[in-house]
Amino acid sequence: xxxxxxxxxxxxxxxxxxxxxxxxxxxxxxxxxxxxxxxxxxxxxxxxxxxxxxxxxxxxxxxxxxxxxxxxxxxxxxxxxxxxxxxxxxxxxxxxxxxxxxxxxxxxxxxxxxxxxxxxxxxxxxxxxxxxxxxxxxxxxxxxxxxxxxxxxxxxxxxxxxxxxxxxxxxxxxxxxxxxxxxxxxxxxxxxxxxxxxxxxxxxxxxxxxxxxxxxxxxxxxxxxxxxxxxxxxxxxxxxxxxxxxx
Numbered sequence: 001x002x003x004x005x006x007x008x009x010x011x012x013x014x015x016x017x018x019x020x021x022x023x024x025x026x027x028x029x030x031x032x033x034x035x036x037x038x039x040x041x042x043x044x045x046x047x048x049x050x051x052x053x054x055x056x057x058x059x060x061x062x063x064x065x066x067x068x069x070x071x072x073x074x075x076x077x078x079x080x081x082x083x084x085x086x087x088x089x090x091x092x093x094x095x096x097x098x099x100x101x102x103x104x105x106x107x108x109x110x111x112x113x114x115x116x117x118x119x120x121x122x123x124x125x126x127x128x129x130x131x132x133x134x135x136x137x138x139x140x141x142x143x144x145x146x147x148x149x150x151x152x153x154x155x156x157x158x159x160x161x162x163x164x165x166x167x168x169x170x171x172x173x174x175x176x177x178x179x180x181x182x183x184x185x186x187x188x189x190x191x192x193x194x195x196x197x198x199x200x201x202x203x204x205x206x207x208x209x210x211x212x213x214x215x216x217x218x219x220x221x222x223x224x225x226x227x228x229x230x231x232x233x234x235x236x237x238x239x240x241x242x243x244x245x246x247x
Contacts, residue, residue, distance in 0.1 A: 003025070187223065
């Protein structure tokens with residue numbers, strides 16, 4: 001954050017004389033973070049166990065996240081007026097403005113819906129006139145709250161009771177952002193191309209990602225469909241390998 005502010009002061013912010021506040025932004029080297037936790041993509045069984053412990057409104061949102069790869073902030077701010085119909089496909093997508101919290105790369109974000117994500121959206125339709133994900137008439141601001149933390153603790157305890165072995169530390173401390181990693185891992189396991197994975201996950205690429213043709217949208221929907229429901233479980237490649245340390 002400090003580096004970003006200094007760069008703005010050296011490049012964009014001007015004083016009353018039209019000069020930048022700094023001539024050159026000082027270089028700040030980031031310290032290594034050897035204790036940073038690795039991503040923890042969920043297996044289907046882990047996902048089912050965790051989502052079963054969540055309250056309904058959070059379970060819906062989590063199911064949407066794990067089937068779209070959206071960031072938590074994007075789903076929390078998802079609005080109905082961002083929904084765009086694709087008549088050629090008989091479906092809709094969401095086009096999230098670039099200035100929305102959670103959207104990276106300063107580009108509008110195309111959110112493609114597979115059938116599971118569409119089912120979640122349809123369940124939420126008509127509940128609130130503005131926001132997609134709400135609870136008791138108010139927008140859900142975040143998934144990572146006390147209910148999420150309690151659910152993951154109960155899910156880990158259930159896992160230990162059912163298997164007779166300790167739950168992996170990554171599962172006991174699973175983060176909302178791990179749902180995005182889960183989506184990405186499942187796309188790769190299903191053989192989805194690197195380019196399509198970039199687009200579905202909202203990663204920066206050399207393509208203009210908000211000007212798709214109907215055929216391109218259809219191709220992305222087909223890719224996302226490969227990781228929803230029971231069909232994706234048939235893939236023998238979907239074996240989420242955990243390191244010996246995490247086990």
